[in-house]
Amino acid sequence: MxxxxxxxxxxxxxxxxxxxxxxxxxxxxxxxxxxxxxxxxxxxxxxxxxxxxxxxxxxxHYDDGQPFPWRRHKLTIRQRLQHFTWAWYTLSMSTGGISLLIFALPFQFPGLRVIGWIFYVSNLIIFTCITAAMLMRFIFHKGTFSSSLKHEREGFFFPTFWLSVATLITSTQRYVIQPHDTNLLWAIQTVFWGYAICTFALAVGQYCFVFSAHNFGLGTMMPTWILPIFPIMLTGTIASVIAETQPEIGRIPILVAGLTCQGLGLSVAFMMYAHMVGRLMSVGLPNREHRPGLFMCVGPPAFTVLALIGMAHSLPDNVALEVDDNFLDVRDVRTMALIVGGFMWALSLWWFFIAAISVLLSPPKFFHLGWWAMVFPNTGFCLATISVAKQFDNEGLRILATVMSAMVFIIYFVVLQSQIKAVWRQDILYPGRDEDFNDH
Structure with missing residues (x-):
């Protein structure tokens, strides 16, 4: 029948x-x-x-020789929207990361900021389209909102929505807000506090739900387990970007909140690293198609480097911090931030090579939205490298950061082209082929 x-x-x-x-x-x-x-x-x-x-x-087989073992039934757009998952926000946050990376490149040339502005506007459009598609999914297919948040795989991608919001906040600060725009400065400060409250609630609420509703074995550990803590961690990164333009009355509270949130995010990430290393030791590397997800481990220490150095340099030069009846000069704070940043940068470098070698040993052949893990965390790594190079005033590190950034740009367009092709071929947005289907 x-x-x-x-x-x-x-x-x-x-x-x-x-x-x-x-x-x-x-x-x-x-x-x-x-x-x-x-x-x-x-x-x-x-x-x-x-x-x-x-x-x-x-x-x-496809034209490029990839297996095509059955003829897929053509679905309507409405049917395919049922499988439009939270993981699509990885496209938005990666595009936003590229716009921030272009702004920070150590070697600027005429027209580069225009390219960054194009990426910023493109991210606004992409974020709006993804949000509209998600709303249509929830409207057309009743019950999918609740099931998407509770799903043992797709649920971990819900934080990518907030990561996309974080890139929109920081890129808006870079490309739109000027130091003399008093109203916009207060608006971005309000958005910052709202983001911090929401992401803290996410970090507590989602992990509480996972602890009570799911039962994962160590062998099933995937880097996506880090994602619920990632948005609150980026509160520190946002603080490092917006604080330098804020009036002093609002700057210090933002920096204190950014520092504590960054510490919370990094601490939980370290606990997840222990599970990740245990999983790799006991079970081995993830299967071929999910190895790009290992690049998520590059992100937490990289964004910590960016946040610590940025927040330290956002402190007013005349600030002195009282510690045990002694005063800690702001220059000492900046030195400490650079030293800790060097430690964290090396950890990102280690995870980068672990992930890169794993992918090179067995490159993925079928597109997953998890491929965007090769972009967004690495933009943070590039930004951290640029920040360290700037503080050390080292030309070699600047060149290294530029080469790394160029590689990330190339990977961005490779992944984007693969995603467009996957949508056209029904490799994604199809039953059993998206993050709403647990395949690992």
């Missing part, structure tokens, strides 16, 4: 029982798609050829 409906174009996968042939095909292809280390190529080939459909052998 279902086979006839598929041929007539009236069958909907969303109405198919979980044990149907449609989902069986998805699961059989999942081992091949996600690089199951226990499955041999021979087994994959025999499984693909055993499907009882009429697809010619030459139609089982």
């Amino acid at each position: 279902q086979a006839n409906e598929r041929q007539q174009g009236t069958w909907s996968p969303d109405e198919t029982p979980r044990n149907s042939k449609f989902y069986t095909d998805i699961e059989l292809n999942g081992d091949e798609k996600h690089g199951n280390r226990n499955q041999s190529p021979t087994a994959t080939a025999s499984t693909s050829e055993s499907h009882n459909d009429n697809t010619p052998h030459h139609d089982r």
Whole structure:
């Protein structure tokens, strides 16, 4: 019956029982798609050829040779929107990160700021479109809002919405707000405090829910577990960007809040690092398709470097901090921030090479939105490198930061092109192929 409906174009996968042939095909292809280390190529080939459909052998592959083991039923836009997940905000936060990186590049040239402005405006459009699509998903498909937040995989991507908001706040400060715009300065300060309150509630609430509703084994540890603490951590980064233009009466409270939030985020990230290393030691690297997610571990120490150095230099030059009846000069604070930043930068470098070598050993072949982890955390790493180079006034570090930034730009467009192609081919926005389906 279902086979006839598929041929007539009236069958909907969303109405198919979980044990149907449609989902069986998805699961059989999942081992091949996600690089199951226990499955041999021979087994994959025999499984693909055993499907009882009429697809010619030459139609089982894309033009570039990637396997195409069954003919996917064409879905309507409304049906595909059901699988439009929170992970789409990774596109927005990566675009915002690129705009910030362009603004901070050590070697500027005429027209570069215009390019950064284009990325900033593009991010506003992307964020608006993604938000509209998410709202349509929740309106057209009742119950998906609650289920998306509770889902054991998609739920961890909800914080990417707040990360996108963080990039919008910081890039707006860089490209729009001028020091003499008093009204806008107060507006951005209000937004900062609202963001800090919301992300703290997220960090507490989501982890409380995960602790009570899910039961994960160490072997299932993925870098996405860090995401709920990431937005509150970026409060420190936002503070380092906006504080220098704020009046002194509001600057110190912003810096104190940024410092405490940065410390909270980094501390929780360190606890997650312990689980991540334990998972890598006991189970090994994630499967091929999810290894780009390891780059998420680069982000926390990198953004901490950026936040500490930025906040230290946002302190007024005439500020003296009283510590045990002694006064700590602001220059001492800046020196301490640079020393701690050097420690944190080295940790980001270590995680970067762990992630890069893991991906190079077995490059992913099928697009996931998790590929954007190769962009956003690395923009933070590049920004941290630029900040350290500036403080040391080192030409070699400036050149290194520029080369790193160029590589991130290239990866951005490679991932963007792969995402567009995946949407066109129904590799994503399709049942069983998005973050609303637990495949690891």
